[in-house]
Amino acid sequence: MLGPSSLDHRLIRRIIKQKKHNNFVKLHNRGKIKWNDKSLSALKQEIRLALRSQQEGRCIYCRRIVKIERRNAYEAIEHFLDKSKTHYLKWSFSCVNLSLSCHPCNIEKSTRDMGDASVQVSPCYTSTAGEYKWLHPYFDDYHSNIEIKEGWVYKVKPNAPQRTRAFNLITECKLDQICSIEAHSEKFLNSLNRLTLLMGKALEKGQIERCRRLQQISLKLQHDFNPLGMPVT
Numbered sequence: 617m618l619g620p621s622s623l624d625h626r627l628i629r630r631i632i633k634q635k636k637h638n639n640f641v642k643l644h645n646r647g648k649i650k651w652n653d654k655s656l657s658a659l660k661q662e663i664r665l666a667l668r669s670q671q672e673g674r675c676i677y678c679r680r681i682v683k684i685e686r687r688n689a690y691e692a693i694e695h696f697l698d699k700s701k702t703h704y705l706k707w708s709f710s711c712v713n714l715s716l717s718c719h720p721c722n723i724e725k726s727t728r729d730m731g732d733a734s735v736q737v738s739p740c741y742t743s744t745a746g747e748y749k750w751l752h753p754y755f756d757d758y759h760s761n762i763e764i765k766e767g768w769v770y771k772v773k774p775n776a777p778q779r780t781r782a783f784n785l786i787t788e789c790k791l792d793q794i795c796s797i798e799a800h801s802e803k804f805l806n807s808l809n810r811l812t813l814l815m816g817k818a819l820e821k822g823q824i825e826r827c828r829r830l831q832q833i834s835l836k837l838q839h840d841f842n843p844l845g846m847p848v849t
């Protein structure tokens with residue numbers, strides 16, 4: 617299983633309810649300070665660490681490992697119900713609204729409204745407040761609904777209890793494209809490894825000209841795959 621079936625809100629709730637964070641949360645929920653205000657940094661870091669541990673370092677949607685980078689560039693604190701929408705601002709620090717997602721999933725989700733009209737006007741954030749569009753990180757069981765097969769192939773399970781939500785997550789978050797992206801990447805790395813092997817053999821035999829030609833092919837391959845010339849890892 618890649619990550620937990622669903623998240624447990626209790627630890628996140630304990631973090632948010634700490635006295636030292638209380639006033640800042642209230643100020644934010646009243647629209648007095650923005651999400652990026654420095655006074656919220658310590659709280660957000662505590663939430664991030666707790667979620668990272670609970671999610672086993674994986675994105676809540678695609679379940680791939682999230683790369684840890686400076687300023688958390690690849691790891692976003694995800695609000696299932698988008699905090700930029702006025703009707704969800706009050707749930708910016710709701711313990712069932714927070715999870716971590718990878719950068720690509722965060723971009724795909726963007727500001728989509730994950731709740732229907734009932735959720736939008738509901739005074740409470742519960743599993744029965746209305747219909748949610750994607751599998752909910754706290755209310756739904758990911759692994760009962762989605763199977764991730766080898767090569768990152770995502771399938772809705774035959775008896776999925778939340779079939780529509782699972783289907784929407786796979787298609788709208790474009791999880792169904794990951795398979796071909798991963799295959800392309802694997803093909804590139806295999807070609808690169810093969811060329812490196814051939815270059816080594818050519819060098820051993822003193823075939824300098826052949827080695828040079830192979831190196832040119834290798835450089836072209838890397839350029840075509842990675843036109844910005846970033847280091848290949």
Ligand SMILES: [Zn+2]
Nearest residue numbers: 675678718721
């Ligand atoms: Zn993801």
